[in-house]
Amino acid sequence: MHTSSINNVVWARALLDTLRASGVTDFCVAPGSRSAPLAIALNELAQCDAQIAIHTHFDERGLGFFAMSLSRSRGEPVAVITTSGTAVANLYPAVIEAWESCVPLVLLTADRPDYLIHCGANQAIEQQHLFQKHTMYSHNFTLPTSQEMLRHQQHTVAGVKSVFRPIHLNCQFDEPLYPENGHPGATDALGNTARADISSVTSQDDLVQQLKQHLKSSQRTLFVLGGLLPRQAAMLAPWLGRADGLVFADINSQFRFGGFDNQLHLLDVSLLNPQFIAAFNPDCIVQFGGRLVSKRVNQFLACASARYWLVNERDINLDPSRRAYRLTLSLADFCKQVSPALSRWEAKSVVLQNHESIAEDVRTNLSVQWHEASIASTVASELTTQDALFVGNSLAIRMLDSWLPQLDIQPAVFSNRGASGIDGLLASAVALSHGTCRQVVVLLGDTSLLHDLNSLGLLSKARKPIKIVVLNNDGGRIFGMLPAGEQTAYESLFAMPPGQSDFLNVARQFSLAYFCATEHGSLRAVLGTVLSSPEHALLECKIDGDAGVERIKLLMTRLQCLKI
Numbered sequence: 001m002h003t004s005s006i007n008n009v010v011w012a013r014a015l016l017d018t019l020r021a022s023g024v025t026d027f028c029v030a031p032g033s034r035s036a037p038l039a040i041a042l043n044e045l046a047q048c049d050a051q052i053a054i055h056t057h058f059d060e061r062g063l064g065f066f067a068m069s070l071s072r073s074r075g076e077p078v079a080v081i082t083t084s085g086t087a088v089a090n091l092y093p094a095v096i097e098a099w100e101s102c103v104p105l106v107l108l109t110a111d112r113p114d115y116l117i118h119c120g121a122n123q124a125i126e127q128q129h130l131f132q133k134h135t136m137y138s139h140n141f142t143l144p145t146s147q148e149m150l151r152h153q154q155h156t157v158a159g160v161k162s163v164f165r166p167i168h169l170n171c172q173f174d175e176p177l178y179p180e181n182g183h184p185g186a187t188d189a190l191g192n193t194a195r196a197d198i199s200s201v202t203s204q205d206d207l208v209q210q211l212k213q214h215l216k217s218s219q220r221t222l223f224v225l226g227g228l229l230p231r232q233a234a235m236l237a238p239w240l241g242r243a244d245g246l247v248f249a250d251i252n253s254q255f256r257f258g259g260f261d262n263q264l265h266l267l268d269v270s271l272l273n274p275q276f277i278a279a280f281n282p283d284c285i286v287q288f289g290g291r292l293v294s295k296r297v298n299q300f301l302a303c304a305s306a307r308y309w310l311v312n313e314r315d316i317n318l319d320p321s322r323r324a325y326r327l328t329l330s331l332a333d334f335c336k337q338v339s340p341a342l343s344r345w346e347a348k349s350v351v352l353q354n355h356e357s358i359a360e361d362v363r364t365n366l367s368v369q370w371h372e373a374s375i376a377s378t379v380a381s382e383l384t385t386q387d388a389l390f391v392g393n394s395l396a397i398r399m400l401d402s403w404l405p406q407l408d409i410q411p412a413v414f415s416n417r418g419a420s421g422i423d424g425l426l427a428s429a430v431a432l433s434h435g436t437c438r439q440v441v442v443l444l445g446d447t448s449l450l451h452d453l454n455s456l457g458l459l460s461k462a463r464k465p466i467k468i469v470v471l472n473n474d475g476g477r478i479f480g481m482l483p484a485g486e487q488t489a490y491e492s493l494f495a496m497p498p499g500q501s502d503f504l505n506v507a508r509q510f511s512l513a514y515f516c517a518t519e520h521g522s523l524r525a526v527l528g529t530v531l532s533s534p535e536h537a538l539l540e541c542k543i544d545g546d547a548g549v550e551r552i553k554l555l556m557t558r559l560q561c562l563k564i
């Protein structure tokens with residue numbers, strides 16, 4: 001948890017002021033949440049300094065080259081701001097060019113705090129010294145906790161005047177990332193930087209024995225299914241079928257669509273409802289696989305009083321709360337060694353009934369509303385078990401994970417959640433068709449599609465048709481779900497770029513069949529044709545800017561107050 005007296009924006013502002021005083025006037029910015037403190041501080045700085053120029057672009061690779069060429073033509077360092085994860089790595093080609101050509105660049109890359117690295121936290125990668133061989137120096141600014149650190153920061157940044165090649169300033173920020181909202185933020189709820197890793201002091205055999213005992217004695221077991229490959233899911237299915245308790249399946253678990261009778265498909269949004277929470281009190285949580293998409297479920301797991309077990313085939317930590325007892329063993333061994341629990345969750349039917357009341361309300365609303373959640377659900381409901389679904393990051397994956405009702409199909413589901421980039425999604429989807437020989441339906445946002453437009457050139461490598469469903473809401477509207485939506489710089493620095501995409505012409509250029517839907521009637525009318533056609537196709541679902549996100553927020557408020 002961020003205990004700093006120096007808040008993020010003050011710290012970011014100090015950094016930018018020093019850069020400005022060192023002669024930097026041009027800032028190239030790509031959108032992101034972790035980098036919000038830098039973007040917000042920059043916007044404030046630009047309000048009172050006419051010399052500051054802000055150049056925005058959603059593709060960090062192009063943005064890096066833009067900055068490099070601007071710096072070369074001016075003979076002055078230009079700064080680049082990106083969010084964390086693969087956004088940073090996308091700067092690499094431009095950094096190499098700048099290094100080889102002796103062009104100064106100041107790379108300001110936002111990062112998560114150290115304690116969120118190597119524990120399965122979203123969009124968290126090893127960023128420090130990423131460009132080591134191609135920078136004059138790199139510095140990692142950890143969370144600012146003292147005035148002394150601020151002075152050190154200013155001293156380090158002032159050196160920019162004399163650079164003639166790229167430098168890298170990696171800037172860690174903790175939540176809350178936005179000023180004036182006072183919300184606790186995911187990491188605060190999860191956070192305890194100093195928590196010991198319980199599993200490291202107990203042998204694996206002992207842990208298996210303890211879990212067996214615990215499963216026997218517990219009354220209310222919740223099984224959480226995280227990211228699992230189809231082969232892992234197939235191995236686990238018979239075991240889970242015999243286990244009692246309740247099940248929550250993440251969108252990447254291969255169990256999210258159909259699954260089990262005792263499954264809480266809408267757990268994420270059910271956790272908005274106080275009545276639901278009051279009756280939902282597992283005393284044992286067993287999770288298989290990790291990297292849950294839902295922040296709310298992650299927070300619930302971090303704070304629940306139940307003992308929490310995490311079974312994973314690889315010895316990597318996928319529990320950002322560092323609370324779980326971690327068992328590293330193959331799922332085949334697990335199923336052999338541990339018998340399924342026959343827990344007696346007496347009030348289980350109450351929880352399931354509460355969940356059904358919420359599900360019914362959700363189904364009714366989604367059938368008449370037009371937004372990212374309802375479109376994602378409608379598209380998903382028309383898939384077959386033979387299809388593969390590739391889900392893009394941003395709203396596509398979050399909406400499916402939160403809102404998809406129970407269905408009788410189970411397509412294979414894949415996504416890039418290792419680092420949750422919005423880059424390379426189309427290329428990944430085409431390779432999925434090549435690798436699985438399935439038709440692949442790709443559901444993604446318009447900025448994500450623009451990010452990887454070149455990969456339409458890969459379509460010939462697909463073995464079965466690729467159906468691209470793009471949620472065109474004029475840019476990254478996920479930020480409208482976050483406090484970024486309340487910032488003055490929201491449209492210009494976060495949700496950009498409105499109106500940039502003409503997907504009809506994109507489809508023409510790459511010889512794709514093009515379809516368009518603007519409401520449920522037109523979506524239903526074309527969806528069957530799109531999904532059954534033997535050709536590649538692009539289906540554009542047009543959503544009016546933030547209107548969709550506003551409706552989703554209203555639906556969430558409604559569920560908060562729903563009497564169940």
Ligand SMILES: Cc1ncc(C[n+]2csc(CCOP(=O)(O)OP(=O)(O)O)c2C)c(N)n1
Nearest residue numbers: 087395421422445446447448475476477478
């Ligand atoms: C390579 C990369 N750059 C930046 C980000 C930060 N980021 C996460 S979601 C998002 C917006 C995506 O917009 P869009 O694809 O239109 O989807 P929407 O938010 O509208 O669902 C951005 C920029 C990222 N995850 N990966």
